Amino acid sequence: MTIPGAGVVLQSIVNGLLMGGVYSLISVGLTLIFGVMKIINFAHGSIMMLGMYITYWLYVLLGVDPYLSLFMSIPSLFLVGLILQKFLISPVMGAPEHNQLLLTLGISLFIENLALLVWTPNFRSLEIPYLKKAFLLGPVMVTVPKVIAFVFALVLSGIVYFFLKKTDLGRGIRAASEEREGAMAVGINLKKVFYVAFGIGTACAGAAGTLVAPFFYVNPQAGATFVITAFVVVVLGGMGNFMGAFLGGLIVGLAESLGAAFMPGQIKQFIIYVIFVLVLLFKPEGLFGRNVGR
Amino acid sequence: MEETWEGKKPGLKKTVFGALIAIALIVLPHFLGDYLIHVITMGLLFGYLGLAWNLLGGYAGQFSFGHAAFFGIGAYTSTLLQIHHGVNPWLGLFFSGLAGLLLGLFIGFLCFRYGLKGPYFALAMLAFAEMLRLLATQWMSLRYPLGISIPLKGDSFADFQFRSKIPYYYLCLILTAGLVYLMRFIERRKTGLYFKAIRENDDAAEAMGVDVFRYKLIAMALSAFLTAMGGTFYAQYYLIVEEESAFGTGISVAILLGPLVGGVGTIGGPILGGFVLEFLSEVTRNLLGAYSGVHLMIYGALLVFVIIFMPNGIFGGIKVLVKKVCKYGG
Numbered sequence: 001m002t003i004p005g006a007g008v009v010l011q012s013i014v015n016g017l018l019m020g021g022v023y024s025l026i027s028v029g030l031t032l033i034f035g036v037m038k039i040i041n042f043a044h045g046s047i048m049m050l051g052m053y054i055t056y057w058l059y060v061l062l063g064v065d066p067y068l069s070l071f072m073s074i075p076s077l078f079l080v081g082l083i084l085q086k087f088l089i090s091p092v093m094g095a096p097e098h099n100q101l102l103l104t105l106g107i108s109l110f111i112e113n114l115a116l117l118v119w120t121p122n123f124r125s126l127e128i129p130y131l132k133k134a135f136l137l138g139p140v141m142v143t144v145p146k147v148i149a150f151v152f153a154l155v156l157s158g159i160v161y162f163f164l165k166k167t168d169l170g171r172g173i174r175a176a177s178e179e180r181e182g183a184m185a186v187g188i189n190l191k192k193v194f195y196v197a198f199g200i201g202t203a204c205a206g207a208a209g210t211l212v213a214p215f216f217y218v219n220p221q222a223g224a225t226f227v228i229t230a231f232v233v234v235v236l237g238g239m240g241n242f243m244g245a246f247l248g249g250l251i252v253g254l255a256e257s258l259g260a261a262f263m264p265g266q267i268k269q270f271i272i273y274v275i276f277v278l279v280l281l282f283k284p285e286g287l288f289g290r291n292v293g294r
Numbered sequence: 295m296e297e298t299w300e301g302k303k304p305g306l307k308k309t310v311f312g313a314l315i316a317i318a319l320i321v322l323p324h325f326l327g328d329y330l331i332h333v334i335t336m337g338l339l340f341g342y343l344g345l346a347w348n349l350l351g352g353y354a355g356q357f358s359f360g361h362a363a364f365f366g367i368g369a370y371t372s373t374l375l376q377i378h379h380g381v382n383p384w385l386g387l388f389f390s391g392l393a394g395l396l397l398g399l400f401i402g403f404l405c406f407r408y409g410l411k412g413p414y415f416a417l418a419m420l421a422f423a424e425m426l427r428l429l430a431t432q433w434m435s436l437r438y439p440l441g442i443s444i445p446l447k448g449d450s451f452a453d454f455q456f457r458s459k460i461p462y463y464y465l466c467l468i469l470t471a472g473l474v475y476l477m478r479f480i481e482r483r484k485t486g487l488y489f490k491a492i493r494e495n496d497d498a499a500e501a502m503g504v505d506v507f508r509y510k511l512i513a514m515a516l517s518a519f520l521t522a523m524g525g526t527f528y529a530q531y532y533l534i535v536e537e538e539s540a541f542g543t544g545i546s547v548a549i550l551l552g553p554l555v556g557g558v559g560t561i562g563g564p565i566l567g568g569f570v571l572e573f574l575s576e577v578t579r580n581l582l583g584a585y586s587g588v589h590l591m592i593y594g595a596l597l598v599f600v601i602i603f604m605p606n607g608i609f610g611g612i613k614v615l616v617k618k619v620c621k622y623g624g
Binding site: 269 | 408
């Protein structure tokens with residue numbers, strides 16, 4: 001245990017909040033899928049990893065700006081979500097919960113190890129001059145790609161929020177997540193709702209992958225750490241609770257960054273697991289209760 | 295589900311069949327090369343681990359995604375005791391089981407006391423296994439960057455080390471046969487019925503007077519004890535222990551995948567599943583060679599396939615088929 005100075009603490013707070021924004025975006029997708037379909041999507045991290053590689057290869061092969069590649073990663077991973085939902089998830093919608101979890105675990109094992117085979121375990125990073133810049137904000141050093149990622153993550157989460165609040169389809173999704181039978185009774189097309197919800201969920205993960213690619217090592221296992229963090233966030237925020245996931249992302253980002261300042265090394269990841277188990281044991285309903293959009 | 299609980303006597307046919315299988319398994323290694331013996335030994339080991347998992351997952355209905363926690367603690371306990379304190383690995387086998395049992399009781403107490411069920415229990419187990427992996431990495435990787443090697447002692451029964459694969463095969467056979475016997479024993483006793491009652495509906499079981507918490511703990515402790523002993527066998531077989539092959543998610547998946555493929559909650563299922571898995575991973579290793587992780591890709595695909603198309607495993611599928619044939623065949 002080291003006692004850091006005030007400057008380090010302030011720096012950790014800022015970094016934690018910036019990273020927390022990205023966690024929020026991933027978790028919003030995960031909680032949406034859980035809320036509507038009652039499925040814990042273990043493959044969420046692998047989808048995010050695919051987003052990272054899309055951005056990486058678009059830049060390396062075609063020179064596409066990483067943030068422009070959002071226009072590629074979001075729709076293509078939305079499509080991946082639809083395909084997964086159609087062929088793999090929908091056949092097990094009525095199966096026992098642990099079987100559903102096993103299914104998504106199987107999907108994630110497959111995608112991750114396929115990526116390992118195709119792209120090798122090498123750590124890759126984007127070398128882009130304007131993204132190497134950092135600036136001083138008072139006593140705090142801020143790097144450009146983290147700020148951009150934070151802003152984009154907020155904007156994208158906001159778009160999903162307004163979609164859920166203001167559009168008919170969004171209202172349908174919220175209705176289905178609160179009361180499936182009731183939603184069906186008032187004529188909501190559940191099938192369509194499932195597709196869209198799963199697609200938006202995976203698109204969020206993909207977008208998050210694109211956003212972290214400029215300042216994170218791109219590798220096949222990159223998603224695995226994020227998915228556990230997202231689990232923590234989603235449980236903390238209340239499974240299926242949109243605002244809970246959003247705020248939870250910021251909280252976990254802060255906690256992780258401050259934890260790392262006090263206890264360096266691999267212990268950071270360890271602490272995420274400890275928090276996860278503690279929350280599951282003592283606060284399984286989360287800080288803010290369940291259900292979307294409250 | 296058919297339940298036999300007053301010791302129904304097996305028919306003559308069954309006894310003869312069982313005796314034939316036993317004789318075949320005993321003489322088998324003398325007709326096979328080293329490689330095939332290795333494959334069968336690993337098939338048996340994963341059958342054994344699957345049976346141990348099945349006790350908790352298949353009978354008591356508590357799906358664990360993190361049995362690598364017990365497997366790894368077993369592998370590390372006997373190995374570290376051996377290297378640092380000169381403890382004989384046979385004694386280590388017992389201490390490993392004990393370490394697994396204590397860990398199982400600890401995790402089980404936390405999870406069951408606070409009512410974790412279904413996917414939440416599964417994820418908590420995964421988290422515990424990952425925590426142990428991180429701890430092992432943190433503490434061991436500086437001192438043993440390439441994993442901990444067990445010093446070679448040559449061909450010595452006393453040191454649990456053999457040059458030939460055949461003694462390992464027999465050991466694994468004894469472990470597996472012993473566990474099969476234990477499972478058949480439990481299945482016919484009150485404990486086995488309590489496990490099944492908890493699996494089907496634990497609130498109802500509680501209402502009927504089953505001490506659900508206590509029996510879940512018993513299943514967990516026993517399963518952990520057996521899994522940890524499997525970890526020691528693995529360590530003595532390869533004579534090396536490292537974090538990823540002890541506590542890795544791949545191990546957790548390999549352990550639970552066998553029963554799932556063969557048939558959860560049956561005795562034959564996990565063993566059959568263990569062999570299917572080992573066979574698949576050997577084939578892919580031979581075809582695709584050096585790429586590590588290919589067998590995990592296959593495991594992933596298999597997991598998806600089994601869940602969608604054969605949720606009751608091979609044994610369950612056969613049962614359904616037999617029923618259908620009987621129905622239409624008169």
